[in-house]
Amino acid sequence: MLGTRQIYNRTECDVDVIFVLDESSSVNKENFEESKTFLSALVGRLDVDSLHTRVGLVTFSTDVSHERAFNLSEHSSVASVQSAISSLIYEPGTTHTAAALRYVREKMLTPAAGDRLDVPNVVFVMTDGQSNENEHQTKVCTRAGNVRLKPKFWDL
Numbered sequence: 001m002l003g004t005r006q007i008y009n010r011t012e013c014d015v016d017v018i019f020v021l022d023e024s025s026s027v028n029k030e031n032f033e034e035s036k037t038f039l040s041a042l043v044g045r046l047d048v049d050s051l052h053t054r055v056g057l058v059t060f061s062t063d064v065s066h067e068r069a070f071n072l073s074e075h076s077s078v079a080s081v082q083s084a085i086s087s088l089i090y091e092p093g094t095t096h097t098a099a100a101l102r103y104v105r106e107k108m109l110t111p112a113a114g115d116r117l118d119v120p121n122v123v124f125v126m127t128d129g130q131s132n133e134n135e136h137q138t139k140v141c142t143r144a145g146n147v148r149l150k151p152k153f154w155d156l
Contacts, residue, residue: 014119016072017046018056018108020100022127025061025092032090035126040082048078054116055081056108060100062093069103073114097127 019039023032039057046053058069068088075081104123109115 013047014052014116016054016056016109016115016119016121018058018072018104018121018123020097020104020123020125020127021057021059021088022095022097022100022125023059023061023065023090023092024095024128026095027092027128029090029092031128032088036085036088039126040085043081043085044078046078048076048081051076054114054119056114057081057085058100058103058108059088059091060096060103061091062096064096064099064103065091066103066107069108071108071113072116095127095129097125101125 021032021035021039027035043055046055048055054072055075056070056072059065070084075084101123107113109121109123111117115121
């Protein structure tokens, strides 16, 4: 609800969502904290408690923060995901988006990490700009497997 006007109807739609959060020096600590606030509010709108939505997150700068990343299977409530986001500490460096996307593809979007093969994946990359480490390796690609999904729509 926004004010007194409903902006959407929640439906049972399964999705696996991974947030990739830039914490490079150019982001700065204040903007990193704002990003955390935004993500926490966004997660509060997702259907995590019913397990229709799973959430994972990884932060990156010069390196990918493996220790602070959490996989899709680690949190089963909005409060738990929000707590994990709140606990993130800003560790600046350069912008190595390619490494973060490789980590998501190879480590997080796997059944062992909680990825459900019959459920769509959505990866949100939050960054302040162009990668400055291995920028030629930062490519966006999609791959459709053998899974055919029936689309579900929300009334907006």
